[in-house]
Amino acid sequence: MAALDTVDTAILRELTQDGRIAVRALAERLNISRANAYNRLERLKKTGVITGFTAVIDPARAGLSTSAYVTLNVRQNSWRDLTEHLRSIPEVRHMALVGGEFDVMLLVRTTDNEHLRRVVLEQLQSIPGVLATRTLLIFDDIGNGG
Template identity: 60%
Template sequence: MPSEQLADGADPRDDPPAPSEAAGPGLPARPLDAIDRDILRILQADGRASIRSVAERVHVSRANAYARINRLLDDGVIRGFGARVDHERAGHGTSAYITLRIVQNSWRTVREQLRVLPGASHIALVGGDFDVLLLVHTPDNRALREVVLTRLQAIPEVLGTRTLLVFEEEDLEPQG
């Protein structure tokens, strides 16, 4: 993200708001204008873009770009900054989507247990034939087997699972 700092030494990456501090689901979302959407597009493509380059690309002052990025952080629109990882090159050559059927009204309990699951990358509560969609990255099939047959099956609220092995994957880059 921005490598520049304002005179006070602040950096938008420092101490991003905790989820409870950010605008929550009960608060109305502030509408985004074209400049906000352009800033989001730029930061999605390059989270390390400097304030100066963001400001130049959206044709606003550095102070304005800084204020807008901080507002997007404060409002919870930007949840954080991170790296896009090639899981195979990082030693996690096996990926799978795992669907789970869970006991009704147990989402919060199950979610907390899935968050600490080794290799868990994405968790979603969904509607349809199953309740939860979980993406995991593991070093190999043996580790995936351990996750599914030992770790997931040990969660009392999990009624059943189905594993979809990923043969190839690609993160879609923002257009622009």
């Protein structure tokens, strides 16, 4: 685990707000030299703190007007095989192994309710090891996108 100081934390905060910020602008905002900003960025990438850069998409404007959290109860020890199946479903935007009353939580984004129904009933429930699903429709997405 990389030890992060206040400058590293500030760099991460700025990148979270604008992943396309130029090194020069980043350095100016943090009152550090461009060389320092560049070296820190490279170190954060090399140590795996920064794993990549991506665009934040507005799902509704991208044609994905229906979103839901889908929880799965799965057969014990099926997580490794299950993740391969889940990664092959493009509508699954995020997956997490969790503790509690269910085992897996998925963020699913689709074009409409019928599309969501097909993903849940035809794709997710047919995966070996999936014992049960529960779908929680998202009415208003206030998060960071994705």
